[in-house]
Amino acid sequence: MLELRDIHKHWHDAPEWPLLSGVNLRVDAGETVALLGASGSGKSTLLKIVAGLEAPEQGSVWFDGVDITGWPPERRRFALMFQDFALFPHLNVRDNVAFGLIEQRVRKAEARDRAQAMLARFGLAGHGDARVWTLSGGEQQRVALARALITQPRALLLDEPFSALDAHLREQLRDEFRERITEAGMAAILVTHDAQEAQAMAQHAWTLREGRPQPLW
Template sequence: MLELRDIHKQWDHRPLLDGVSLRVEAGETVALLGASGSGKSTLLKIVAGLDAPEAGSVWFDGVDITALPPEQRGFALMFQDFALFPHLNLQDNVAFGLVEQGVRRSEARNQARIMLARFGLAGQALRKVWTLSGGEQQRVALARALITQPRALLLDEPFSALDASLREQLRTEFRERITEAGMTAILVTHDEQEARAMAQHAWGLQGGKLVSLW
């Protein structure tokens, strides 16, 4: 279980996050909605360890992880720009996290090929990522995130760069994969339809505070 306790953060001398508390159970996806600049992405970065709260704490499974650096949290963060490595092929993009964890490169590549097959990309392991469509790149990004078996998946507007039909297809695919993995997930989005398609609960971030939407 992921828990945020009384998170505070200022931006430009005003409260951006004003005592935000949130609990996300194992296997649950929660959506965060709000206007641009409302603090959604900042809150996600605090969860990931990429930014620090001015007050409050982040907990996972009963352990305070506020001071832990990102690489020790065991979370995976996905951005709207996919953040794939353009100089690597699909196989090595997906295997990257395993290699960083100390898995032998040959074994990491083998696991990457298995994961790519699950996403309908079997036989394309040696392609360069820049030759892929937007939807294919997003599948590679999700495969890379899931292969390390993260404790939580943090999604920051993951489909905003894609066309409407592809967004709808990938929402369903992501929801199924996240459920399969039994992960805790937080989805930051401005799209209520997207939130309803993927999340069990949704919160709006307004004036630095969370408001329950459903």
């Protein structure tokens, strides 16, 4: 279980304006929580605090009963996926997916085998040798998810993962992503502007307003 307790954050260029003022949030394993809210309301900042890329001024982040607030990002073993998913253009599709394993010092041959198996589960078995830029936007997004999931992260943090895609593809991918996330059984936070996307993917949703999450469902 992922838990935020009383998170506070100001930015120094606007010290009188609290961005996050007492955020409490709980995400159980296997559950997706959606976070909506106006542009500039602090959604991405909150996700960065969960990831360990920003520190809160006050409050704490917990995972399975352990206070991880001071932990660096790599120790948390959370996967992040942003809108500009940043696949590596110089690597083929298989090596993009294998990347996280190789970073964890899994042998290259084994990492590639596991990446290939992952690609097969994502309907991309025939694309392993392809350069990433030859894939469609939706295929690239699936590669990004495969890459995020292969290291079996403890939580998945998604920041508007589909906003660069057209409406049709978005609809198709949200169902696929929901299935993969449920199957992986991890806690997930989905930041989105799209209420329908939240409906389709999340069991609970909050909107961030005046520094606090207000319940939607």
